[in-house]
Amino acid sequence: MTSVSEFMKAAPARLEGNTPWASRYAGELRRVVVEQANGSARNVQRHLGPSELGVPCDRQVVGKLAGVPATNHVADPWPSIVGTAVHAWLADAFTAANAGLDFPRWLAEQRVVPHPDHSGTGDLYDAKESAVVDHKVLGESSMAKIRSVAGPPIKYIIQLILYGKGFRLMGLPVTRVALAAYPRTAASLDGLYVWERATGPQDDALIEEVFALTGRRKQMAEEIISGRLTLTDIPTSADDSECFFCPFYRPQSKRDNGPGCPGPNS
Ligand code: SF4
Numbered sequence: 295m296t297s298v299s300e301f302m303k304a305a306p307a308r309l310e311g312n313t314p315w316a317s318r319y320a321g322e323l324r325r326v327v328v329e330q331a332n333g334s335a336r337n338v339q340r341h342l343g344p345s346e347l348g349v350p351c352d353r354q355v356v357g358k359l360a361g362v363p364a365t366n367h368v369a370d371p372w373p374s375i376v377g378t379a380v381h382a383w384l385a386d387a388f389t390a391a392n393a394g395l396d397f398p399r400w401l402a403e404q405r406v407v408p409h410p411d412h413s414g415t416g417d418l419y420d421a422k423e424s425a426v427v428d429h430k431v432l433g434e435s436s437m438a439k440i441r442s443v444a445g446p447p448i449k450y451i452i453q454l455i456l457y458g459k460g461f462r463l464m465g466l467p468v469t470r471v472a473l474a475a476y477p478r479t480a481a482s483l484d485g486l487y488v489w490e491r492a493t494g495p496q497d498d499a500l501i502e503e504v505f506a507l508t509g510r511r512k513q514m515a516e517e518i519i520s521g522r523l524t525l526t527d528i529p530t531s532a533d534d535s536e537c538f539f540c541p542f543y544r545p546q547s548k549r550d551n552g553p554g555c556p557g558p559n560s
Contacts, residue, residue, distance in 0.1 A: 327372075344408060344414040347412060347452060347453075348452025352530070354542060355511050359515035365553050365555075366543040373433065380429070384418075386402075401419040402417065406457055414460065419466060424466075426461050427471075427473075437477055440487060451491070454471035455471060455497045469494055470490055470491070471490065472489065475487045542554050544556070
């Protein structure tokens with residue numbers, strides 16, 4: 295786990311090559327990749343999808359709903375670039391796997407609308423198992439957490455349940471949601487791990503709670519937009535692992551009272 299001080303020191307490393315030209319060129323390649331990643335539709339969106347509604351920290355979700363500018367420029371986009379690329383490959387692979395089947399078993403990258411304001415894209419629906427599958431491409435520490443007794447973070451579970459609701463609203467049977475965790479840094483698929491849980495109408499009360507919480511968060515976002523509140527007036531509930539990837543994380547703000555959020559216990 296990265297410490298706060300390590301996080302603050304994590305300026306992009308100087309890149310290397312076999313000649314001075316190659317070193318400079320490596321930096322130029324990285325600049326283009328990072329600029330594209332930071333400007334992608336996924337990163338400039340204000341619409342919150344199912345993956346964001348279950349985040350426990352009010353401040354993070356309210357800040358996103360209010361369109362507060364990001365202050366965390368340290369988090370490296372590479373893990374999400376790898377994740378996006380793997381998702382695209384998996385979508386093609388599972389779609390192609392329908393060829394030759396008696397019925398199309400796999401439905402990949404399907405838009406789902408569990409709530410009119412919060413649509414999303416379900417990675418995979420398995421018609422044979424009546425299961426909704428979400429692919430996660432994860433580093434070692436996240437893989438270990440999902441394999442532990444505690445299981446996935448609540449935001450992943452809420453995301454899965456909301457996708458399940460979206461597929462149910464399309465009229466498809468859904469009895470199970472599954473998180474397929476692919477090891478991002480391993481050299482083989484031997485570490486692939488699946489976490490699953492039953493779902494169905496029994497989750498509708500929980501889903502309504504999530505939407506009610508989102509409604510309260512939208513009200514707080516309106517208060518920020520109107521200037522009656524600032525981001526730091528919003529309560530927090532997070533740990534380091536959530537904060538490091540939060541767009542508003544800026545530990546220095548505890549000292550300089552500048553923009554951003556200092557993180558847990560702020
Ligand atoms: S940095 Fe952490 S505590 Fe602050 S808004 Fe983000 S997730 Fe919440």
